[in-house]
Amino acid sequence: MNEKAKILVVDDEEVIRLSYLRALSGERCKVEAVNNGSDALQMMGQYPFDVVLLDQRMPGIDGMSVLKTIKEKWPDSEVIMITGYPAVESAKEAVTLGAYDYLAKPIGPDDVINAANGAMQHKRWALHHERQAQCANVR
Numbered sequence: 001m002n003e004k005a006k007i008l009v010v011d012d013e014e015v016i017r018l019s020y021l022r023a024l025s026g027e028r029c030k031v032e033a034v035n036n037g038s039d040a041l042q043m044m045g046q047y048p049f050d051v052v053l054l055d056q057r058m059p060g061i062d063g064m065s066v067l068k069t070i071k072e073k074w075p076d077s078e079v080i081m082i083t084g085y086p087a088v089e090s091a092k093e094a095v096t097l098g099a100y101d102y103l104a105k106p107i108g109p110d111d112v113i114n115a116a117n118g119a120m121q122h123k124r125w126a127l128h129h130e131r132q133a134q135c136a137n138v139r
Helices: 014-024 037-046 063-073 088-097 109-138
Strands: 005-010 029-034 051-055 078-083 101-104
Touching: 005 014, 005 037, 005 109, 014 029, 014 109, 029 037, 037 051, 037 063, 051 063, 051 109, 063 078, 063 088, 078 088, 078 109, 088 101, 101 109
Parallel strands: 005 029, 005 051, 051 078, 078 101
Antiparallel strands: none
16 A cells, blocks of 8 residues: 555644644655644545544534544544643543544654554554455455
């Protein structure tokens, strides 16, 4: 699977969006960014992303609601919840809703890259095993 990873950054703070875009931009991925949950869901509907870096607290639709919708409509997408207000309760909720990871701000460029790479590896592993299971059922 040599196609570029498609990553969506969702954060209401421009400096954070730009930081994540700068860290992730390169030959191995295509990165888009939006500043709210509504735009994130609209983008997912047009062009499902492999990985979503999702801020928890945003005006309008909050990150947990966006996470829930993404996992219902696009279950193969991996979501990394990112928050400036970490709490055990919200971490549990995010994981229960299907988040791949839960990170507390501030996060540096290496953390962003490592989280996105881990999510892509997880997605590829899950799809590979799903295909193997389907092939086994055909026999």
